[in-house]
Amino acid sequence: MTYCLAMRLDEGLLFLSDTRTNAGVDNVSTYRKLHVFRPGDDRLFVLQSAGNLATTQEVLDRITRDLAAGGESLNTVNHLFEAALYLGRLSSEVARNHAATLGANANATFILGGQVGDEAPDILLVYPEGNYIRCSDDRPFLQIGETKYGKAWLDLAVRSHADMATAGKIALSSMAATALANLSVGPPYDLGIYRTGSHELQHARIAGDSPFLSRLVDVWRDHLLAAMHALPEIEPGDIALLEPESRPT
């Protein structure tokens, strides 16, 4: 499995991906799932991938080949949504080529983020079928892979209008919570920060044994334990006796 997330913030975009891949429990490896394309000075694309690794790699190779060939490519699209449709076409084509043997196991799902020219930067989710959705204005984040364990943290970031630095810490909290709950998600973690108008990505890798991650988990644990001790008492008015069921006797 995989966990990748992307957030759209006032200052720009934030991307975070784990690197663990597994084909069965005894074939665990480390692969990048955060990929950057900067084919021209006026455009930057970030791809995050979940699903079939072979499909993902062939899609990346085709994107690279198309850029070199000079035909339709990430360098010719005029809008981010056109890049999403282009990526979706490649992805569904590659998956279809292997569907006879793999079926839906050949599928890959992508988050595509970035900026084309002066357009507002955005993040889009590209489905295996080749279509896409944007993130919503109310919940400006996207997740792919093992999305459930860490969702509450992203809701928190959104509700509190976190700035880029805080959003980064919250994204890593969401990632750490997911990795604690699910062995198929694991470090190192690849972080990408895009500031609007820069057409450049700052990216960094955070190791699993990073002191920062330990401190982060400590802070969460301390506050969760504090919350646990502060939980309110159930008052008699809060509960009702559960009536016996009407079952035939």
Added chain:
Amino acid sequence: MTYCLAMRLDEGLLFLSDTRTNAGVDNVSTYRKLHVFRPGDDRLFVLQSAGNLATTQEVLDRITRDLAAGGESLNTVNHLFEAALYLGRLSSEVARNHAATLGANANATFILGGQVGDEAPDILLVYPEGNYIRCSDDRPFLQIGETKYGKAWLDLAVRSHADMATAGKIALSSMAATALANLSVGPPYDLGIYRTGSHELQHARIAGDSPFLSRLVDVWRDHLLAAMHALPEIEPGDIALLEPESRPT
């Protein structure tokens, strides 16, 4: 969907179930998923159910019919694991009767908890195939249905060796977090508390508009926000520059 959980504590057992059922998004209803059988003074069984509602109801009806018929029933088993195998046989039979039209959609999964005689009380998960597992000593809780969103809370309760009262609040925290994240899980919530040796269940219903639930969510939100503001800064030593990828050019 559904979310049911059960915890094995030093003092006894704790059960919590939501009540929302849905057959499609426009057929949402409220059904009990926490069921109690006390066929004799020396035994008590709690059933929690997830999956096909029709299968669940037929299983409950068959259990009741068997108790009245006087043959093999929850009143004749000598151990909790025998009750689990009996329940598993009923459940897999009912599902098989409808498999021609429904396939795996006819399946139901159960948590069975309780105490038979002087045996230690326990909780077991009964699979649609009819077999069962106990909860582990290291993580003495079980979940069925929509299990991922609320798992971190149960881990917390286990790690901190919560007593029955605290465990109840943590179970409701796990439930509230799940309901916030997933529309298919919702109130009212049915809580069952079993104290070892009592062979009786205290059970109560907590309404969605209960002041307690509001206070609970407030405490969590306050502490999560406090944790967010206390998160450590990323130091330069914690991150490494992410190298460019080796892609063909």
